[in-house]
Amino acid sequence: MLKGEIALVTGASRGIGRAIAMLLAEQGATVVGTATTESGAAGIGQALTEVGHQGMGLVLNVSDQASVDAALAQMTEAFGAPSILVNNAGITRDNLLMRMKDDEWDSVIDTNLTSLYRLSKACLRAMTKARKGRIINIASVVGAMGNAGQTNYAAAKAGMMGFTKSLAREVGSRGVTVNCVAPGFIDTDMTRSLPDAHRESLLSAIPLARLGQPEEIASAVAFLASPGGAYITGETLHVNGGMHMA
Amino acid sequence: MSSVEDRVRKIVVEQLGVKEEEVNAEASFVDDLGADSLDTVELVMALEEEFETEIPDEDAEKITTVQQAIDYINAHQA
Numbered sequence A: 001m002l003k004g005e006i007a008l009v010t011g012a013s014r015g016i017g018r019a020i021a022m023l024l025a026e027q028g029a030t031v032v033g034t035a036t037t038e039s040g041a042a043g044i045g046q047a048l049t050e051v052g053h054q055g056m057g058l059v060l061n062v063s064d065q066a067s068v069d070a071a072l073a074q075m076t077e078a079f080g081a082p083s084i085l086v087n088n089a090g091i092t093r094d095n096l097l098m099r100m101k102d103d104e105w106d107s108v109i110d111t112n113l114t115s116l117y118r119l120s121k122a123c124l125r126a127m128t129k130a131r132k133g134r135i136i137n138i139a140s141v142v143g144a145m146g147n148a149g150q151t152n153y154a155a156a157k158a159g160m161m162g163f164t165k166s167l168a169r170e171v172g173s174r175g176v177t178v179n180c181v182a183p184g185f186i187d188t189d190m191t192r193s194l195p196d197a198h199r200e201s202l203l204s205a206i207p208l209a210r211l212g213q214p215e216e217i218a219s220a221v222a223f224l225a226s227p228g229g230a231y232i233t234g235e236t237l238h239v240n241g242g243m244h245m246a
Numbered sequence B: 001m002s003s004v005e006d007r008v009r010k011i012v013v014e015q016l017g018v019k020e021e022e023v024n025a026e027a028s029f030v031d032d033l034g035a036d037s038l039d040t041v042e043l044v045m046a047l048e049e050e051f052e053t054e055i056p057d058e059d060a061e062k063i064t065t066v067q068q069a070i071d072y073i074n075a076h077q078a
């Protein structure tokens, strides 16, 4: 279904990004997945090639412009410019606002939001020229609902949604779509670090009464990337077991 | 090799999807050739590629007609 497409997935060393990279590759795309370390990148490359998929791992720090430029140059040299960009890399630095440190605020905004500015800009030239492209940003239910202790994270994730709508308007005439997928509570390292009591109370607010799996986010991304998703742009697709109904 | 003028005209025709005879020297990309703001950005990118040069944003803003594009390239080519 994605034969001939070239996908860049940031933060593909584990969790949701890993599942996205594997599914896009399974559907025929050539996939470059990124990690912040050499060993992480090697692991992605191995995971892809082990099962006969086309692609590789690269080192990328989304909060560093020089790193973005270098990764894109390497990718373009190896496979060509991306026709699918998945901005998935993200971090949390939770704290009540009254206790939040400048670096907790700054690093979350930079890694989760400013990264969209850097990556999208770097990929758009080739996409508008090709009159075809998909940009898919992994937001969060928290960007729509808010969450105590996550003012930084919620601001970044809601910011992604506004960015997405604006860019969708800018480049729609060039056949490039821009969307968000907003996961709810997904079983990854990010949520495993939450205290048990917090997990229990979150679960009680989910009609489907379980955490989501990374693969369930990946399938939403693959849908938006596929020909079947061509007429959807500027949208946020919520995948959260009913925790939030927009 | 064709002249700078011919190459610029060819790019304008391709990028803006207009007829060659419409692309006279004084034609304004926006007012006469129907370009929108994204078209003008793409046009400048295409010029950069064709002539292997970088056109800074401040300069790009001043290139609004076919003749201005030709003059800019002529002035900045090695």
Ligand SMILES: NC(=O)c1ccc[n+]([C@@H]2O[C@H](COP(=O)([O-])OP(=O)(O)OC[C@H]3O[C@@H](n4cnc5c(N)ncnc54)[C@H](OP(=O)(O)O)[C@@H]3O)[C@@H](O)[C@H]2O)c1
Pocket: A010, A011, A012, A013, A014, A015, A016, A017, A034, A035, A036, A037, A040, A060, A061, A062, A063, A088, A089, A090, A091, A111, A138, A139, A140, A141, A182, A183, A184, A185, A186, A187, A188, A189, A190, A191
């Ligand atoms: N899990 C959830 O419940 C949930 C819910 C809503 C939204 N999300 C969003 O989904 C995305 C993925 O979450 P996850 O749970 O899969 O996270 P995760 O398991 O913590 O993985 C995060 C990924 O991002 C990468 N990364 C972190 N900082 C980076 C940087 N500066 N530059 C490049 N890559 C960086 C990590 O690379 P390394 O391995 O090299 O550190 C890793 O691959 C995030 O945007 C997150 O906000 C998650």
